[in-house]
Amino acid sequence: MANKVLVVLEQREKLVKKAGFEALTVGVELAKQFNTEVEAIIAGGEIANLADAARYGVSKTTHLKSIEFENYSSSGYSDSISDYAKEINAEFIILPNTAMGKDIAPRLAIKLNAGCIMDSIAYEVKDGELFLTRPVYAGKALINVKFKSQVKVFTIRPNVFKAVQSDPISPVDISVKEVASPNLKARVTSFKKSEGKLDVAEADIIVSGGRGLKGPENFHLIEELADSLGAAVGASRAVVDAGWRPHREQVGQTGKTVSPSLYIACGISGAIQHLAGMSTSKFIVAINKDKDAPIFNAADYGIAGDVFEIVPKLTEEIKKLKS
Amino acid sequence: MKIAVCVSHVPDTATRVKIGSDQKSIDSNGVTYVLNPYDEFALEEALKLKEKNEGTPEVILLSVGGDANKETIRKALAMGADSAVLLKDDNPRDSAGIAKALSEEIKSLGCEVVFFGKQSVDYDNSITGQLTAEMLGYNCVSVVVSLNIDGNKVTAETEIEGGREVVETVFPVVITAQKGLNEPRYASLKGIMAAKKKTIEEKPAASYDNLTEVSSMLMPPPKQPGRIIGTDSSAVPELVRLLREEAKVI
Numbered sequence: 065m066a067n068k069v070l071v072v073l074e075q076r077e078k079l080v081k082k083a084g085f086e087a088l089t090v091g092v093e094l095a096k097q098f099n100t101e102v103e104a105i106i107a108g109g110e111i112a113n114l115a116d117a118a119r120y121g122v123s124k125t126t127h128l129k130s131i132e133f134e135n136y137s138s139s140g141y142s143d144s145i146s147d148y149a150k151e152i153n154a155e156f157i158i159l160p161n162t163a164m165g166k167d168i169a170p171r172l173a174i175k176l177n178a179g180c181i182m183d184s185i186a187y188e189v190k191d192g193e194l195f196l197t198r199p200v201y202a203g204k205a206l207i208n209v210k211f212k213s214q215v216k217v218f219t220i221r222p223n224v225f226k227a228v229q230s231d232p233i234s235p236v237d238i239s240v241k242e243v244a245s246p247n248l249k250a251r252v253t254s255f256k257k258s259e260g261k262l263d264v265a266e267a268d269i270i271v272s273g274g275r276g277l278k279g280p281e282n283f284h285l286i287e288e289l290a291d292s293l294g295a296a297v298g299a300s301r302a303v304v305d306a307g308w309r310p311h312r313e314q315v316g317q318t319g320k321t322v323s324p325s326l327y328i329a330c331g332i333s334g335a336i337q338h339l340a341g342m343s344t345s346k347f348i349v350a351i352n353k354d355k356d357a358p359i360f361n362a363a364d365y366g367i368a369g370d371v372f373e374i375v376p377k378l379t380e381e382i383k384k385l386k387s
Numbered sequence: 388m389k390i391a392v393c394v395s396h397v398p399d400t401a402t403r404v405k406i407g408s409d410q411k412s413i414d415s416n417g418v419t420y421v422l423n424p425y426d427e428f429a430l431e432e433a434l435k436l437k438e439k440n441e442g443t444p445e446v447i448l449l450s451v452g453g454d455a456n457k458e459t460i461r462k463a464l465a466m467g468a469d470s471a472v473l474l475k476d477d478n479p480r481d482s483a484g485i486a487k488a489l490s491e492e493i494k495s496l497g498c499e500v501v502f503f504g505k506q507s508v509d510y511d512n513s514i515t516g517q518l519t520a521e522m523l524g525y526n527c528v529s530v531v532v533s534l535n536i537d538g539n540k541v542t543a544e545t546e547i548e549g550g551r552e553v554v555e556t557v558f559p560v561v562i563t564a565q566k567g568l569n570e571p572r573y574a575s576l577k578g579i580m581a582a583k584k585k586t587i588e589e590k591p592a593a594s595y596d597n598l599t600e601v602s603s604m605l606m607p608p609p610k611q612p613g614r615i616i617g618t619d620s621s622a623v624p625e626l627v628r629l630l631r632e633e634a635k636v637i
Contacts, residue, residue: 076548076549135552136552138517138527138528138529138554139526162547162548163530163545163546163547163548164547166513166514166529166530167517167529167530169514170482170483170514170515170517170518170521171517171520171521171527173483173514173518173598174483174518174521174522175521178598179481179483179597179598179599180482180483180512180514180518180598180599181599182511182512182513182514183511183512195602199511199607200509200510200511200604201398201402201404201413201508201509201511202400202508202511203607204402204403204404204607205404205406205413205604205605205606205607206604206605206606206607207411207601207603207604207605208601208602208603208604208605209599209600209601209602210599210600210602211598211599211600212596212597212598212599212600213598213599249526249556249557250526250527250528250554250555250556251554251555251556252552252553252554253553253554253555254552254553255550255551255552255553256544256550256551256552256553257549257550258549258550258551262549263548263549265548266548266549269636269637293637310567311532311565311566311567312546312567314566317400317508318400318424318425318508318566319566321511325636326630326634326636326637335401336400336401336402336403337400337401343607343610344607346634346636347630347634347636348613349626349630350613355615355618360613360615361610361612361613362610362613363613364611364613364614364634365613365614365616365626365629365630365634366613366614366615366616367615367616367617367618367619367622367623367626368615368617368618369617369618369619369620369622370619373619373620374619374620374622374623377620377623378623378626378627381623381624381627382627382637385627385631385637
């Protein structure tokens with residue numbers, strides 16, 4: 065029997081994030097396959113929905129609590145989490161591949177003398193050994209990787225594994241551990257929310273615009289379509305480099321790699337770097353004047369026409385549907 | 388003060404990847420290698436810090452790999468770095484193996500500030516900076532889009548989902564650079580000439596046993612060709628129907 069699985073959840077503004085529950089689902093499944101137990105852990109101040117963890121099949125959740133943990137602290141979070149991982153002799157430590165997960169996972173790996181594998185999109189247990197699949201070169205290729213270390217730290221890409229609720233476990237065991245004087249050598253002092261409503265890295269639907277929009281003044285068409293769908297606005301590298309849109313919206317190899325349920329590319333021709341960043345989306349729609357544009361090879365559905373005519377019409381139809 | 392900038396030598400982002408004969412890495416035939424794009428932001432920030440301090444800090448490039456890395460190191464020297472050390476190992480290393488080699492060299496050089504690109508665009512792990520910091524016991528801020536250094540105090544803005552966090556810490560520190568941190572300079576002709584005269588120090592990378600192992604590399608499953616359902620707005624209702632009934636995504 066393998067040692068325990070520990071899933072590191074993430075909270076922002078007092079709420080546990082969905083990506084953490086996805087990681088939990090992977091943890092529960094992995095624990096079954098290795099015939100071991102799974103626990104969840106989270107660092108934070110007050111957390112509103114921590115009991116939800118039980119709905120995803122975990123029996124024990126530990127809340128590392130401190131007023132200082134309301135904001136993220138790389139040093140404080142990683143010290144406290146690694147101490148707990150040692151205490152329960154955890155073998156597998158799973159985190160979501162979010163900004164926080166990416167920041168903490170390598171620190172935990174060093175503290176626990178573990179190998180560290182990032183951004184897994186699939187896993188398989190073969191002859192008692194765990195193999196993880198992850199994209200490399202922004203998704204142009206995949207690798208299968210295994211650990212050679214006793215303790216194993218890995219992150220899973222958000223939006224790839226579905227968070228599956230199982231039969232509620234009762235009683236819900238949430239143990240609160242007060243962290244008296246956390247290590248705050250590096251700490252967050254404030255958070256500046258960006259103007260956009262949704263972040264491309266987290267969105268379930270993304271509407272992206274490219275050079276075909278002809279200028280920043282026309283991006284309201286993209287924003288309106290995104291609004292009608294409750295989607296995030298994305299952008300190609302060309303328009304970010306031209307200064308039309310902020311870098312945080314860039315999708316592709318030097319931007320964000322995304323896997324939403326629906327990706328709508330408007331006026332984007334589909335440079336190889338862009339395709340690499342969005343080709344794992346579940347459904348892709350392309351709207352582009354040039355019917356030979358490479359984006360149509362990646363798309364499930366395409367309209368080879370004028371974005372200025374089609375995008376507003378699409379917004380109108382979606383609004384009709386939703387009203 | 389010494390500033391280290393850790394650089395990697397990676398395939399250009401326009402590369403069409405083909406699997407190599409070992410079935411574990413890419414076929415590097417015909418591939419153009421470049422300075423990792425995020426490392427340009429790291430180097431620019433180091434050069435700006437040097438300029439702010441009237442040119443006293445030495446900006447030292449560190450890279451782990453084989454002789455091929457020298458071409459990339461030369462380009463980074465041309466941008467304005469003072470010197471370079473190539474930590475040699477021809478065998479593949481995992482991120483922690485690269486961090487091990489870098490951290491040993493940073494320790495012996497005594498660099499107080501270390502810059503990395505936030506990730507290399509080959510393996511996309513985005514962890515080498517944090518691993519190195521952790522091995523050295525340095526503070527670390529990753530994915531930095533704005534940086535202010537005042538004495539030994541560091542205030543950085545880092546990009547997270549939905550916004551930016553303001554992080555405060557102190558030296559010694561590792562910073563990993565995100566696009567948007569600055570506008571990297573181009574190498575001047577003078578810089579290129581000067582870089583030719585600079586020596587790249589070579590030494591063996593600190594030994595390390597990989598903790599992870601690539602068992603195979605494969606191409607992503609091919610995508611079914613899509614359908615072009617029209618050429619004007621009359622196709623929109625059909626698109627909406629397909630998204631609703633076939634794809635079930637809206």
